[in-house]
Amino acid sequence: MLDPIRVLSMPVSLLTCFNALWFAHSSSAANFLIRSYGRSFNGFAANLTEQEVKELTSMKEVVSVFPSIPLQLHTTRSWDFLGLTETIKRNTTIESDIIIGVIDSGIWPESESFNDKGFGPPPKKWKGVCHGGKNFTCNNKIIGARYYTPANSTRDYVGHGTHTASIAAGNPVTGASFFGLAQGTARGGVPSARIAAYKVCDEVCNSEDLLAAFDDGIADGVDLITISLGPADTVDFFQDTMAIGAFHAMQNGILTINSAGNSGIFGPLFTTSISPWMLSVAASSTDRLFISNVALGNGNTLRGFAINSFSLNGTKFPLIHGKDASFRNCSKSRARLCRGCLDSNAVKGKIVLCDEFDGIVEAKKAGAVGSVLLNDAHNFVADIVSLPASALSKRNYSLVMSYLNSTKNSVAEILRTEAINEYAAPLVAPFSSLGPNYIVPDVLKPDLSAPGVDILAAYSPIASPSDDPSDQRRVRYNILSGTSMSCPHAAAIAAYVKTFHSDWSPSAIKSALMTTASPMNRKINPYSEIAYGSGHINPVNAVDPGLVYEALKEDYIKLLCSMGYKSDLVRRVSGDNSSCPEASHNVPARDLNYPSLAAQAEVSPNSNLTVTVVPAVLSFKSLNENKSFNVTVTGNALTPASFVSTDLVWSDGNHKVRSPIVIHTFQSINSTYQAPSKFSII
Numbered sequence: 001m002l003d004p005i006r007v008l009s010m011p012v013s014l015l016t017c018f019n020a021l022w023f024a025h026s027s028s029a030a031n032f033l034i035r036s037y038g039r040s041f042n043g044f045a046a047n048l049t050e051q052e053v054k055e056l057t058s059m060k061e062v063v064s065v066f067p068s069i070p071l072q073l074h075t076t077r078s079w080d081f082l083g084l085t086e087t088i089k090r091n092t093t094i095e096s097d098i099i100i101g102v103i104d105s106g107i108w109p110e111s112e113s114f115n116d117k118g119f120g121p122p123p124k125k126w127k128g129v130c131h132g133g134k135n136f137t138c139n140n141k142i143i144g145a146r147y148y149t150p151a152n153s154t155r156d157y158v159g160h161g162t163h164t165a166s167i168a169a170g171n172p173v174t175g176a177s178f179f180g181l182a183q184g185t186a187r188g189g190v191p192s193a194r195i196a197a198y199k200v201c202d203e204v205c206n207s208e209d210l211l212a213a214f215d216d217g218i219a220d221g222v223d224l225i226t227i228s229l230g231p232a233d234t235v236d237f238f239q240d241t242m243a244i245g246a247f248h249a250m251q252n253g254i255l256t257i258n259s260a261g262n263s264g265i266f267g268p269l270f271t272t273s274i275s276p277w278m279l280s281v282a283a284s285s286t287d288r289l290f291i292s293n294v295a296l297g298n299g300n301t302l303r304g305f306a307i308n309s310f311s312l313n314g315t316k317f318p319l320i321h322g323k324d325a326s327f328r329n330c331s332k333s334r335a336r337l338c339r340g341c342l343d344s345n346a347v348k349g350k351i352v353l354c355d356e357f358d359g360i361v362e363a364k365k366a367g368a369v370g371s372v373l374l375n376d377a378h379n380f381v382a383d384i385v386s387l388p389a390s391a392l393s394k395r396n397y398s399l400v401m402s403y404l405n406s407t408k409n410s411v412a413e414i415l416r417t418e419a420i421n422e423y424a425a426p427l428v429a430p431f432s433s434l435g436p437n438y439i440v441p442d443v444l445k446p447d448l449s450a451p452g453v454d455i456l457a458a459y460s461p462i463a464s465p466s467d468d469p470s471d472q473r474r475v476r477y478n479i480l481s482g483t484s485m486s487c488p489h490a491a492a493i494a495a496y497v498k499t500f501h502s503d504w505s506p507s508a509i510k511s512a513l514m515t516t517a518s519p520m521n522r523k524i525n526p527y528s529e530i531a532y533g534s535g536h537i538n539p540v541n542a543v544d545p546g547l548v549y550e551a552l553k554e555d556y557i558k559l560l561c562s563m564g565y566k567s568d569l570v571r572r573v574s575g576d577n578s579s580c581p582e583a584s585h586n587v588p589a590r591d592l593n594y595p596s597l598a599a600q601a602e603v604s605p606n607s608n609l610t611v612t613v614v615p616a617v618l619s620f621k622s623l624n625e626n627k628s629f630n631v632t633v634t635g636n637a638l639t640p641a642s643f644v645s646t647d648l649v650w651s652d653g654n655h656k657v658r659s660p661i662v663i664h665t666f667q668s669i670n671s672t673y674q675a676p677s678k679f680s681i682i
């Protein structure tokens with residue numbers, strides 16, 4: 001399992017290691033069965049030979065056969081920052097009937113965040129069970145538990161699932177902190193809601209387990225599914241068990257909320273959360289940041305970012321760079337990074353400088369007093385450190401370097417972390433995966449942004465709080481960053497909206513969240529809509545959007561057909577005998593009733609958009625009335641891999657129903673696509 005923030009390796013090719021495993025959408029039995037699905041949809045996962053795949057595919061009753069792919073896992077100032085205060089209007093009776101399905105690494109049932117004091121029995125609609133496995137008991141807060149992993153327990157050994165579940169629905173717990181940092185009340189967005197935990201990850205997560213969790217969650221009667229994990233690489237819907245599971249959920253009235261991914265540093269198109277029937281969530285900062293300063297012997301103090309609970313008690317220690325503290329048999333480049341060859345004798349009693357963040361593990365192992373780390377990519381995101389350490393920007397790190405160069409007896413102190421106000425927030429986190437959408441260029445992803453930077457929430461008390469396995473500390477609350485953390489924020493707000501509108505479809509809830517999202521600052525968020533979609537989630541406004549864009553199963557089928565999917569591929573996603581209607585092949589994907597609009601266009605050095613909307617006024621005479629309108633966007637063509645954006649807002653003076661419009665020239669999977677040199681989309 002990867003840590004919640006950094007995805008260190010480039011995505012691997014998909015079918016190399018798991019090509020023995022296939023899924024079939026069929027109820028017929030098979031040899032070497034690994035999982036069978038039959039509660040919410042028919043199917044099974046099995047090890048098959050190429051020949052067996054061929055035979056199965058040709059069988060009439062088999063709808064689809066597709067290969068398995070591996071997955072990765074990807075408070076509490078955040079709720080107040082969002083306006084979801086402790087005293088916000090809510091109906092706790094209705095809220096306690098909401099069941100949030102958390103597909104993750106399990107949960108720690110004894111955490112105070114999941115205490116069931118004051119909770120009545122599970123909602124009547126609940127059809128699930130507590131199959132928590134070894135050493136696991138449910139209660140009236142955690143009403144369901146299932147595991148699909150070899151460890152035979154829903155207990156969370158890594159902390160990730162406990163963290164995400166408590167962000168969504170944890171009880172308010174006063175006096176929570178990470179060694180005194182971020183002290184306050186840790187609480188979930190819908191603290192009265194119930195949790196059903198589906199454990200699909202220990203160290204790794206498999207797509208067959210994920211699909212089984214969807215199958216069970218849907219049949220158990222969860223209201224929403226939050227899922228903070230994804231594949232290592234973008235895959236087409238018909239091979240993506242997340243997309244397929246979420247499609248079945250959607251058909252059953254369940255919205256799936258998914259993290260956009262943590263591949264932001266790779267640039268546009270790396271989000272793996274792309275299906276239009278899910279809500280895909282980017283991560284942004286709150287107005288609280290955590291800094292750890294480095295005080296140099298020359299009187300300068302440089303700001304760095306880290307969750308550093310240690311204090312050096314006012315003592316300065318000698319500095320040494322990794323390149324001067326490594327064994328001779330170590331290459332220069334590895335030595336600079338503190339990668340695998342620090343000499344304990346050289347770093348003893350010193351603060352070691354490492355040219356990459358991961359050097360910290362080696363610095364601790366070698367017995368350094370502390371470490372100053374270069375981490376330009378992460379800038380304002382503070383990661384937990386396992387010894388006194390701080391991560392500095394390139395510029396500040398080089399200031400430490402030149403001080404080190406300038407004197408024989410360079411010394412420094414690394415100060416304990418303090419929280420500061422960040423007035424520019426929300427800023428999209430640099431790790432948050434960018435859109436637009438590798439598969440459907442006309443459907444903008446991610447959909448919106450929510451807090452995912454330095455979130456305090458419950459944790460597994462048997463897991464290392466940092467990425468350093470040698471970190472012996474154990475905590476009940478931990479501060480983590482990632483789209484894994486923003487996803488359950490959005491899930492809780494979706495649940496909150498649902499308590500006011502029990503009859504809304506998944507797409508209506510999703511639309512409400514998107515069209516009421518607060519605009520984010522384009523100037524300080526350089527990728528703007530490509531990074532944050534519709535904007536920053538706004539729970540208060542989402543309850544009363546005024547207007548929703550609704551899309552049902554048939555609309556999504558038409559969308560797939562319009563993308564050029566033939567009926568056989570459509571059926572892999574839908575799992576039933578759906579087929580493409582005759583005329584739909586000519587309907588562009590942008591005609592999906594989606595709360596944001598994206599379109600691929602091409603080439604121009606200087607572009608501006610003209611947007612016309614016909615009719616300019618929509619008059620509704622009654623509730624639930626449907627209206628349609630045409631949007632025409634014209635402008636000069638764009639340079640490759642660029643975009644321009646604007647907003648479409650429907651307003652009645654009271655509500656503002658806002659949709660971003662993004663015209664882009666990022667390459668999608670359809671490399672044959674040749675856009676015109678001038679564009680006009682309708």
Ligand SMILES: *[C@@H]1O[C@H](CO)[C@@H](O)[C@H](O)[C@H]1NC(C)=O
Pocket residue numbers: 020021032033034047
């Ligand atoms: C399926 O194949 C994988 C390796 O490809 C193997 O580890 C696993 O045990 C097999 N499962 C069954 C049920 O045969």
Ligand SMILES: *[C@@H]1O[C@H](CO)[C@@H](O)[C@H](O)[C@H]1NC(C)=O
Pocket residue numbers: 091092093094
């Ligand atoms: C909460 O909702 C229930 C069911 O609709 C209703 O009976 C109750 O009066 C509501 N409570 C409050 C405080 O609004």
Ligand SMILES: *[C@@H]1O[C@H](CO)[C@@H](O)[C@H](O)[C@H]1NC(C)=O
Pocket residue numbers: 110135155462
């Ligand atoms: C069993 O549960 C207890 C909490 O009730 C926990 O402290 C312990 O670590 C668990 N044991 C294992 C092996 O997971």
Ligand SMILES: *[C@@H]1O[C@H](CO)[C@@H](O)[C@H](O)[C@H]1NC(C)=O
Pocket residue numbers: 150151152
């Ligand atoms: C989990 O249960 C299976 C089947 O009962 C057993 O074969 C396996 O050894 C168990 N694994 C662990 C880690 O206890």
Ligand SMILES: *[C@@H]1O[C@H](CO)[C@@H](O)[C@H](O)[C@H]1NC(C)=O
Pocket residue numbers: 301302303304379393396
């Ligand atoms: C570098 O340190 C200075 C001095 O503490 C601080 O003002 C600045 O914000 C830091 N730069 C970055 C990018 O963190």
Ligand SMILES: *[C@@H]1O[C@H](CO)[C@@H](O)[C@H](O)[C@H]1NC(C)=O
Pocket residue numbers: 311312313
């Ligand atoms: C700083 O003081 C604390 C509390 O007295 C102590 O636990 C810690 O070891 C000290 N740190 C160093 C580097 O001396």
Ligand SMILES: *[C@@H]1O[C@H](CO)[C@@H](O)[C@H](O)[C@H]1NC(C)=O
Pocket residue numbers: 327328329330
């Ligand atoms: C490098 O040298 C150190 C100390 O002499 C030794 O412990 C280590 O095993 C060596 N590493 C390699 C890869 O040769």
Ligand SMILES: *[C@@H]1O[C@H](CO)[C@@H](O)[C@H](O)[C@H]1NC(C)=O
Pocket residue numbers: 398399401402405
């Ligand atoms: C410090 O000195 C080294 C040579 O020992 C040099 O490569 C490096 O550029 C210097 N760094 C700074 C920031 O002065």
Ligand SMILES: *[C@@H]1O[C@H](CO)[C@@H](O)[C@H](O)[C@H]1NC(C)=O
Pocket residue numbers: 577578579
């Ligand atoms: C799909 O199957 C259902 C029932 O199995 C049947 O009623 C329907 O006509 C079928 N539709 C198509 C397009 O084959």
Ligand SMILES: *[C@@H]1O[C@H](CO)[C@@H](O)[C@H](O)[C@H]1NC(C)=O
Pocket residue numbers: 605606607608644
């Ligand atoms: C749009 O046009 C204005 C003035 O015509 C120009 O200043 C601006 O740079 C243009 N914007 C883009 C994104 O090309």
Ligand SMILES: *[C@@H]1O[C@H](CO)[C@@H](O)[C@H](O)[C@H]1NC(C)=O
Pocket residue numbers: 614615628629630
């Ligand atoms: C939108 O455009 C289509 C095709 O030009 C036209 O048939 C339709 O009436 C228009 N709809 C509205 C609401 O203007």
Ligand SMILES: *[C@@H]1O[C@H](CO)[C@@H](O)[C@H](O)[C@H]1NC(C)=O
Pocket residue numbers: 563564565670672673674
């Ligand atoms: C790819 O683009 C070509 C040319 O624009 C188009 O004909 C084809 O339908 C597209 N295929 C898909 C799968 O979108």
